[in-house]
Amino acid sequence: MSLSTTPIPEAPGRAATARPxxxxxxxxxxxxxxLFALSFAGAWxxxxxxxxxxxxxxxxYAFGSLLLFRLFxxxxxxRQARLALLWHRVSGLGDWLRNARAGQVDLPRAATLxxxxxxxxxxxxxxxxxxxxYAGYVEWLGLEDAWEEVHEFFANSAMxxxxxxxxxxxxxxxxxxxxxxxxxxxxxxxxxxxxxxxANRAWLAGLVVAAYLGFVGWQTLxxxxxxxxxxxxxxxxxxxxxxxxxxxx
Numbered sequence: 298m299s300l301s302t303t304p305i306p307e308a309p310g311r312a313a314t315a316r317p318x319x320x321x322x323x324x325x326x327x328x329x330x331x332l333f334a335l336s337f338a339g340a341w342x343x344x345x346x347x348x349x350x351x352x353x354x355x356x357x358y359a360f361g362s363l364l365l366f367r368l369f370x371x372x373x374x375x376r377q378a379r380l381a382l383l384w385h386r387v388s389g390l391g392d393w394l395r396n397a398r399a400g401q402v403d404l405p406r407a408a409t410l411x412x413x414x415x416x417x418x419x420x421x422x423x424x425x426x427x428x429x430x431y432a433g434y435v436e437w438l439g440l441e442d443a444w445e446e447v448h449e450f451f452a453n454s455a456m457x458x459x460x461x462x463x464x465x466x467x468x469x470x471x472x473x474x475x476x477x478x479x480x481x482x483x484x485x486x487x488x489x490x491x492x493x494x495x496a497n498r499a500w501l502a503g504l505v506v507a508a509y510l511g512f513v514g515w516q517t518l519x520x521x522x523x524x525x526x527x528x529x530x531x532x533x534x535x536x537x538x539x540x541x542x543x544x545x546x
Contacts, residue, residue: 340353368420386413404483
């Protein structure tokens with residue numbers, strides 16, 4: 298008497314659970330996201346310190362370079378990375394408002410629309426933020442104080458959008474009972490089905506990270522994070538001395 302060794306087919310539910318999920322965000326977009334956030338956070342922390350002004354400027358250059366990369370990648374990259382998706386995420390606002398007026402308030406949909414709006418506005422705010430910071434740094438048209446005010450306004454606006462974005466991620470994660478921040482780390486969204494991203498492009502993400510670290514490291518080795526601060530400090534001291542001299546005359 299022998300026992301049958303025919304394998305038992307795996308249940309569909311068990312097979313779906315074993316899958317890691319669908320690849321929905323490629324590596325370059327994820328690398329941009331975290332380096333962009335790191336640059337903004339570092340620049341925000343060092344904004345009010347004259348001692349760390351060089352670090353602030355270096356991170357500002359990196360922030361602007363990352364923005365250019367994202368805009369370029371959003372135009373020529375794969376469909377899932379296109380900037381048009383930002384508009385697609387908020388295009389349903391009209392339908393949501395009509396349903397809300399009819400008494401059908403969809404809170405998860407509202408949070409999704411809010412996240413899309415915050416992301417789109419953050420991209421729009423980032424450009425004038427960088428340009429105003431650079432104009433103030435080089436004292437363009439001799440309006441250093443005015444450019445700094447503009448720079449500070451856009452920096453505060455960007456921080457408000459970042460806080461709103463994070464809060465909406467938490468709210469939507471609670472409403473949908475899953476961690477919506479995880480795909481930006483792993484690139485994968487739970488669920489069955491084909492990958493939306495056909496090529497992860499880890500090599501391009503590696504180039505972005507290497508260029509970022511190389512630039513910041515080169516600035517540090519060249520003394521850019523210190524020399525910049527010293528140069529600006531001397532320039533400001535000279536400006537104040539000239540101003541006081543004019544007042545005495």
